[in-house]
Amino acid sequence: MTEFNLRGKKLYLSPILDAYGRYIVSYDISKSANLDQINHMLNLTFKENENYEDLIFHSDQGWQYQHNLYQERLKRKEDNSKVCQEKETV
Numbered sequence: 001m002t003e004f005n006l007r008g009k010k011l012y013l014s015p016i017l018d019a020y021g022r023y024i025v026s027y028d029i030s031k032s033a034n035l036d037q038i039n040h041m042l043n044l045t046f047k048e049n050e051n052y053e054d055l056i057f058h059s060d061q062g063w064q065y066q067h068n069l070y071q072e073r074l075k076r077k078e079d080n081s082k083v084c085q086e087k088e089t090v
Contacts, residue, residue: 001033001062014041014064038064042073 002013014037015027026044030037059065 001064003033012037014038016041016045033062033064035064035067035069038067038070039073042070046077 002015004011004013010031012030012033013027014030014033016025017023018025026041028037028041028044064070
């Protein structure tokens with residue numbers, strides 16, 4: 001989460017970057033730092049990257065990323081990915 005001051009108003013950028021390719025996977029900009037922003041960013045990420053196995057999440061450990069809803073969302077996605085991989089190998 002990065003806070004910007006644009007003409008006296010705060011904006012919050014929450015991006016997911018590809019560390020290897022150095023490109024933006026998804027992002028969300030909001031007038032307030034909130035869980036809806038993080039959830040929207042994850043929706044965009046998972047929509048574009050259905051193959052979850054190659055994504056690694058690294059954050060600044062701000063409150064949004066420590067929040068139980070965020071952690072559970074990543075855990076559910078990881079569990080679903082493992083189930084899909086097991087079905088493919090059978």
